[in-house]
Amino acid sequence: MFVEEYIERLKPYEGGKPIEELKRQLGIKGEIIKLASNENPLGPSRRAVEAIRSVAESVNFYPDGDCYYLKERLADKLGVSRDNLIFGNGSDELLELIFRTFATRDEDEILYCYPSFVEYKIIGSSFNKRLVEIPLKGFEYDIDALIDAINGNTRVIFLNTPNNPTGTIIKRSDIERVIEASDKDKTLVVIDEAYYEYAIAEDDYEELLDLYKNDNVIILRTFSKAYGLAGLRIGYGIASPQIVDYLNRVRPPFNVNIVAQHAALAALDDDEHIKRSVETNRIGKEYLYSEFDRMGITYIKTYANFILFDAKRDASYVYEELLKRGIIIRSMAGYGYKTMLRVTIGTKRQNEIFIKNLKEVLNV
Ligand SMILES: Cc1ncc(COP(=O)(O)O)c(C=O)c1O
Incomplete structure (x- = not known):
């Protein structure tokens, strides 16, 4: 079949290996621990599970394309207007809608730092956009270089915090x-805050919500991480009514399914679950930091539910050896970090099993 060359060049997104796949591949019968996709190790809120059960009999109906009740509740919770909100089939879909709506001309450039969330690059490549990548300085955004790279063709800038x-x-x-340096009429600044609920629990994370009041800014958040609903695919954007209106013109009418809408609505009211998830993350983080310190492993201080660490060994080797032991994390070799891996912070038990196996693999 004929495809354009840019489609031929695309490489599909490689996510964390699913548990079932590893079981099949290695014939592992026992427990598999997946700490690879920054999912909530406590699972979803019980209230969300109840909501999922109660909506099961209604899935013969199409969902409400406007997410009316969810929008109402979230607007109230955030202190924004309904017109400031848009929901997507995961925040991934919103990224795609942003490209389809705002980066439509051949000469349009997309600006982001790297390594960052790979979907900016993958989706941008799938739309055959010019991708301008600014390398991180150390492990942080090089804002001066990013600002220097802004020009008349820059259409979308992705900022991911925590990255x-x-x-x-x-x-x-x-x-x-960055907002100041970008042309209000030409350039959309996307602030991807997928890990917001974890970050805001840290003393020095600054609230960014009000930045949506800038006419060329959209803030993205998700129910996939702290809310524990990754499998249902639902995320949201907060932006000016005009940006939301444009995105809505391009959005497929029933993009957020009925189960996801009900579950998210219930999850929003379960503050206790978020509190417990954030606390579990904090305790797990302290534990992993202290074990890494004891093992002489260096790591980057995290504001999210994952830690980037340096095994000082070939990352692919460490990854494969952990896989054989039923533990799935992520090698960062593909990002140019040849000896680094990313581990999602799990429950106390998961973290302990991970550390025990890591010690075996690294012989420390
Ligand atoms: C920075 C960032 N943005 C967006 C997403 C996508 O989340 P969603 O599940 O809402 O599509 C992820 C998921 O890993 C992420 O890490």
């Missing part, structure tokens, strides 16, 4: 500088 896979954050004043 996946480093866990580092961007200072609010630096984000404001």
